[in-house]
Amino acid sequence: MARLSKIVLIADDNSANRYVACRSLRHANFVTIEAxxxxxxxxxxxxxxxxxIVLDMNMPxxxxxxxLEQLRADPSTAxxxxxxxxxxxxxxxxxxxxxxxxxxxxxxxxxxxDTLVAVVEGSIERAHREQS
Numbered sequence: 001m002a003r004l005s006k007i008v009l010i011a012d013d014n015s016a017n018r019y020v021a022c023r024s025l026r027h028a029n030f031v032t033i034e035a036x037x038x039x040x041x042x043x044x045x046x047x048x049x050x051x052x053i054v055l056d057m058n059m060p061x062x063x064x065x066x067x068l069e070q071l072r073a074d075p076s077t078a079x080x081x082x083x084x085x086x087x088x089x090x091x092x093x094x095x096x097x098x099x100x101x102x103x104x105x106x107x108x109x110x111x112x113x114d115t116l117v118a119v120v121e122g123s124i125e126r127a128h129r130e131q132s
Contacts (some may be wrong), residue, residue, distance in 0.1 A: 005029060005030065005031045006030050006031070006051040006052070006081055006124055007030070007031045007032075007033065007048060007051050007052075007053060008025050008031070008032050008033075008047075008050055008051065008052050008053070008120060009032075009033050009034070009035060009041060009044050009048065009050040009052070009053045009054070010022055010025075010028045010032055010033070010034050010035070010054050011035040011036075011037075011040065011044070011053060011054065011055045011056060011059070011067070012036070012043035012054075012055075012056035012057075012059075012085070013033075013036050013037060013056060013059050013060050014056070014075055014087075015036070017056070017085070017087075017109060018034050018087060020037070020110075020113070021054055021085075021111075021116060022034065023113075024113035024116050025116065025117060025120065026132060027100065027103070028069070028117040028121075030120070033048055033050065037059050037060060037061045037062075038059040038061050038062035038063070038064065038066060038067035038070075039061055039062065039067075040110055041053065041055060041059075041067050041071075042067060042070050042071060042074075042077070045071055045077045045080060046074065046076055046077060049076065049077070049080070050079075050080060051080070051124050051127075052080065052081045052082070052083065052104075052123055052124050052127075053071070053080055053081070053082045053083070053118070054082075054083050054085055054120065055068065055082050055083065055084055055085070056084075056085055056086065056087060057068060057084050057085070057086035057088070057094070057098075058088060061094040064086075064098070065094065065098060068082055068084075068098065068101045068102075068103065069101060072102060079127070079131065080103055080127075081104040081123045081124060081126070081127040082086075082102070082103050082104060083103070083104050083105045083106075083107065083120060083123055084098050084103050084105070084106045084107065085107045085108070085109055085111060085116075086106075086107075086108060086109065087108070087110075088111040096105055104119075104126065104127070105119045105122035105123060107119060
């Protein structure tokens with residue numbers, strides 16, 4: 001049975017960024033869960049199986065790329081779409097790595113709430129089409 005509300009995991013070590021993302025997505029009728037580290041994101045993804053993960057590229061314990069690699073290596077989380085969000089400039093190489101690991105999108109903070117909602121909705125829809 002399909003869930004009525006889509007679950008979004010917001011993984012960011014910056015509490016203000018998590019707050020803004022959660023508020024924006026809740027306003028658009030998403031259910032949000034939070035993690036403040038890469039390892040925490042992997043644990044929450046395994047536990048709740050969200051419809052999508054919004055993942056900060058820079059975490060205190062491990063990079064977003066390492067987190068995404070761990071998610072992709074686990075069959076229970078491998079197909080969850082991931083949208084990267086970062087506040088710092090990253091090289092084209094890092095963006096290409098994220099893309100090769102299957103990131104759905106790569107956004108820069110501050111992200112406008114309507115942009116975040118649109119990217120999350122579009123990424124979920126695209127993932128559902130690809131899995132069908």
